[in-house]
Amino acid sequence: MTAAAAADIAVLERQRRLSLRAATIAVMVATVGCPAGMTLGGSDTFGAIGGFCQMAGIVGIIAAPWIVRAWQSSMQRRMIAAAVVGRPEIHHIDAEREQAASAQALASDAFTLGAFRDSGLVESFESASVSHILAGDAQGVPFAIAELRLLNAKGYSIFGGVLASFRLASPRPGLTIVARDRGLLGNLLAHAGSAVEKLPLEDPTFEGVFEVYGTDQVGGRVILTTTMLERLKALDELTRAHGFACAFHEQHLLITFRGMSWQCPSKRILEPVGTWLDAYVQNLAGIVDLPVDIVHTLNLAAPSPVGGTPFAPVVAPAIAAVHPSIPIDNSSGQVFTSTLWRIIGEGGMPLVNMASGALFGGIALFGMWYGIKQGYSENLFWYFWGLIATGLVYGAVTVSGSLRELARLAWGWDAPLRNLKRQ
Amino acid sequence: MNIGTGGAEIVLSAAALAALYFWYVSIITRRNKVREALSSVDVHLNQRHDLIPNIVALAGRYMDHERALLTEVTRLREQARTTAPTTPEEAGKRFAIESELGQRVGQLMVSMEAYPQLKADQPVMEAQRTWTEIEAQITAARRFYNAAVNQLNNAIQVFPGSIIAAIAGVTPMPFFEAPADARVAPTVAGILGPAQ
Numbered sequence: 001m002t003a004a005a006a007a008d009i010a011v012l013e014r015q016r017r018l019s020l021r022a023a024t025i026a027v028m029v030a031t032v033g034c035p036a037g038m039t040l041g042g043s044d045t046f047g048a049i050g051g052f053c054q055m056a057g058i059v060g061i062i063a064a065p066w067i068v069r070a071w072q073s074s075m076q077r078r079m080i081a082a083a084v085v086g087r088p089e090i091h092h093i094d095a096e097r098e099q100a101a102s103a104q105a106l107a108s109d110a111f112t113l114g115a116f117r118d119s120g121l122v123e124s125f126e127s128a129s130v131s132h133i134l135a136g137d138a139q140g141v142p143f144a145i146a147e148l149r150l151l152n153a154k155g156y157s158i159f160g161g162v163l164a165s166f167r168l169a170s171p172r173p174g175l176t177i178v179a180r181d182r183g184l185l186g187n188l189l190a191h192a193g194s195a196v197e198k199l200p201l202e203d204p205t206f207e208g209v210f211e212v213y214g215t216d217q218v219g220g221r222v223i224l225t226t227t228m229l230e231r232l233k234a235l236d237e238l239t240r241a242h243g244f245a246c247a248f249h250e251q252h253l254l255i256t257f258r259g260m261s262w263q264c265p266s267k268r269i270l271e272p273v274g275t276w277l278d279a280y281v282q283n284l285a286g287i288v289d290l291p292v293d294i295v296h297t298l299n300l301a302a303p304s305p306v307g308g309t310p311f312a313p314v315v316a317p318a319i320a321a322v323h324p325s326i327p328i329d330n331s332s333g334q335v336f337t338s339t340l341w342r343i344i345g346e347g348g349m350p351l352v353n354m355a356s357g358a359l360f361g362g363i364a365l366f367g368m369w370y371g372i373k374q375g376y377s378e379n380l381f382w383y384f385w386g387l388i389a390t391g392l393v394y395g396a397v398t399v400s401g402s403l404r405e406l407a408r409l410a411w412g413w414d415a416p417l418r419n420l421k422r423q
Numbered sequence: 424m425n426i427g428t429g430g431a432e433i434v435l436s437a438a439a440l441a442a443l444y445f446w447y448v449s450i451i452t453r454r455n456k457v458r459e460a461l462s463s464v465d466v467h468l469n470q471r472h473d474l475i476p477n478i479v480a481l482a483g484r485y486m487d488h489e490r491a492l493l494t495e496v497t498r499l500r501e502q503a504r505t506t507a508p509t510t511p512e513e514a515g516k517r518f519a520i521e522s523e524l525g526q527r528v529g530q531l532m533v534s535m536e537a538y539p540q541l542k543a544d545q546p547v548m549e550a551q552r553t554w555t556e557i558e559a560q561i562t563a564a565r566r567f568y569n570a571a572v573n574q575l576n577n578a579i580q581v582f583p584g585s586i587i588a589a590i591a592g593v594t595p596m597p598f599f600e601a602p603a604d605a606r607v608a609p610t611v612a613g614i615l616g617p618a619q
Contacts, residue, residue, distance in 0.1 A: 200570045218463050221563035 012075070013273045019071035020269050026064040033057025072263045073131075075280075080132055080262060083284040089137050090288060095130035095148075095328070102146075103328055105135045111144035111165040112252070113326045119247035120177050120196060120213070120417045121256045123158045125150035127327045132262060134288065138295040142167045145291055147262045148328075156342040162257040164291065166300055172248040173219030177417070178232060179245045181211045195420040203229045209236060213417060223248050228298070235297045239290075253300060262287060346409050354402035361395015364388045446578075447587050453575040454593050460568035461508065464599060467561045468503070468521055474553055475500045475528065481547050482531060485538050492531055499524040515597040522600065525561075528554070565599045572596045 037054025040046045077094055084092045095102040106113045106128070116122050128148050135144040143166045150159040175196065182190055191198065196213040199220045206229045214220035224232075235244065239257065246255040264280050295301055367388045376384045412418070479493050486493065503524055508514035532551065535541045542548075576595045579588035588594070 200574070202566065202570070217460070217567045218467070218560065218564045221566045222560055225559075225562075 009273055009277060012078070012277070015074065016071065016269060016273050019067055023064050023067040023071075023269070026060040026067060028060070030057045030060030030064065033060060068266050068269055071269055072266060075268075076132070076263045079264075079281060079284055080134075080288075083281065083288045084134070087136075087288060090291075091135050093133040093135065095132060095146075099329075102130050102133055105133045105144050106130065106146060106326075106328060108135070108142075108144065110135065110142035110167045110252075111146070111163075113163075113328070115165065115249055115252055116150075116163055116254055116256065117416075117419065119175060119249040119254050120194070120420045121179075121245055121247050121254055122150055122163075123412065123414065123416045124152065124419050125158055125326075126153045127151045127155075127329070129157075130328050134291070136291070138166075138291040139301040141169075141295045141300050143291045143295070145287075147260070154346060156345050157339070158342070159256070159258065160261075162260040162262075162287075164255040164257070164294070166253040166255075166291070166295065168248075168251050168253055168300060171251045172223050174214055174216030175247060175249050175420075176212065176214040176216075176220040176223050177245070177247045178224075179211050179213065179417070180243055181207070181209055187211050190415060191417040193421075194417040196417060199224070201229065202226070206233060209233070231298050235294060238293055238297060253298070255294065347406060350402040350405040350409075353398050354406075357395045357398025357402065360391045361399065364391025364395060367391070443583070443587065446584060447591060450575070450578050450584060450588055450591060450593055453571065453578055456571045457568070457575050457596050460564070460571040461514065461596075464561070464564045464568050465508075467557060467564045470557050471525075471554075471561060472500055472504055474550065474557060475524075477546075478528065478531065478550050478554065481544065481550060482535060482541065485541050486534065489531070489534050492527065492534065496524065496527045496531060499527060511594055511596050514599075518597060518599045525558075562601075565601070569598050572598055 033053045033055075034057035037050045037052075037057060040050030040053060073096070077096075080092055081094075084090050093101045093105055105111060113128060117124055128150050130146055130148040133144060133146045137143070143164065145162060145164040147162050148160075149157045152158045176199070177196060179190065181187065187198070190211070191213055194213070196215055197217070199212040199214045199217060201207060201212055201221075201224060203226065210232070212220065212224060232246075244255050244257050246253060248254075262284065264276070268276055268280075364387070367384065371384060371388065475496060479497055482489065483493055499520060503517065503520045508517045532554070535547065535551075572595075575593075578584045579593055579595060
């Protein structure tokens with residue numbers, strides 16, 4: 001049974017139309033309700049009606065994107081379930097409905113969420129919002145692959161995409177990270193102050209796309225043989241649309257696909273299901289096949305890079321390997337998760353504080369200049385100079401504190417390697 | 424006006440001195456990296472040296488016709504062990520001996536294929552596996568060393584690095600090249616084919 005056949009197109013189309021109608025009504029209510037609410041008035045009755053219209057408008061503004069997101073989640077759930085039909089080696093876990101199973105899958109032998117943080121692939125995070133997980137066995141290699149968002153301590157999204165983890169037959173020495181190349185300055189900043197050091201390799205084509213870091217110069221090269229470099233380039237070709245980064249960390253190969261989404265795009269709600277469903281199903285089928293493709297392309301089924309008995313790690317790993325449990329929840333209903341929200345959320349308050357500090361500090365400076373030049377009358381002397389001193393202190397403290405907050409945000413922004421501190 | 428010109432001269436001189444100092448620091452850092460890489464190569468080569476007597480002893484039980492090769496391997500091993508490289512010349516000499524030693528042991532391994540008793544012998548199989556692993560690690564260490572040497576040589580052979588290096592007494596280091604029989608062009612099937 002094919003995935004397309006498994007889903008009843010007519011049912012999906014009806015669902016799409018209903019969702020589109022509901023979202024359109026919500027938008028119309030918002031468009032009409034808010035202005036109407038502001039114009040109506042003059043008596044208690046009209047005032048009450050105006051208030052009601054305004055409330056309805058606000059509800060419409062909030063409801064419209066939620067309806068679209070709910071439709072996207074529903075489509076995604078159905079189509080992933082359809083894509084794994086006939087694939088007994090792959091188990092689909094809907095994180096929204098199977099929370100215990102998803103928590104178990106993300107703390108298993110094949111997949112440990114904390115390992116991604118400890119391997120410098122993603123920024124430091126405190127919790128995860130998981131949508132869907134595919135777990136199973138690809139040519140004898142246990143794996144799990146999850147679509148999720150990672151959230152920092154303040155609850156902002158620091159990573160959105162797909163994480164994949166493969167349990168290797170034997171441990172690899174040290175920690176070796178294959179990150180995307182960021183240009184000369186970007187690469188220098190990316191690992192400034194980090195426990196890992198750059199591993200220069202001989203392949204200019206590879207070095208043009210990737211940048212390799214590690215804790216063990218020799219161990220890293222034992223893993224990244226010239227053959228493995230070719231394999232990684234082949235994997236990059238395979239996943240061209242979703243540039244990957246990966247790390248060999250102890251007994252796992254960890255891969256991140258930043259920005260990869262299994263959802264159907266929201267604009268699809270405007271088009272009949274029949275016109276795009278096949279493409280979406282094929283895209284999901286490619287994702288379901290991705291673990292097997294990765295195992296095959298990187299030759300992970302082999303017991304060790306040189307065959308024979310497994311490698312013993314040459315040196316002890318320089319990075320702590322303790323992965324405390326990480327709280328997870330489902331993310332299917334979340335709407336405001338983009339990078340922009342994080343910038344507004346984390347950078348907005350320091351900017352407001354800085355503006356306030358600059359305003360009051362500036363007024364205090366002007367007052368000081370005026371006082372020095374013209375002087376204040378004797379009876380208001382202490383009053384003015386007291387205010388000026390307070391304004392200057394407030395301005396200095398607020399501006400410097402805000403600058404420190406912004407600098408901290410900028411320093412930690414998309415710089416996961418800096419999480420790796422020397423022990 | 425004069426003070427301004429003098430100030431500019433001082434600033435320019437300070438900038439030039441700072442640049443030269445940072446160049447010097449970079450050369451010394453790279454030289455130390457080469458030393459680190461060289462010691463890493465040394466560790467893995469010593470592992471190989473430790474394994475060779477076992478291989479020779481195991482092979483000697485059956486390979487009477489290969490006495491000359493076994494003797495040559497033993498001689499090269501002793502020669503390699505007594506050469507601890509500290510200068511570029513010593514390193515070059517050591518690498519040449521190691522390359523020859525690797526080649527000879529490779530020949531020995533190929534010759535062992537002709538002896539069915541040896542091929543089936545458990546300790547021999549174990550030794551061959553260990554040899555393969557050590558060779559993989561030597562290859563990795565060699566790549567580390569060569570990358571470090573490349574960076575050092577580039578830094579000290581380009582002006583004004585050449586002058587700073589001459590003052591600091593830093594000289595170019597030789598590359599540790601793979602044995603001639605290891606230079607076989609990889610095939611696409613070998614690279615992307617199934618598990619080896």
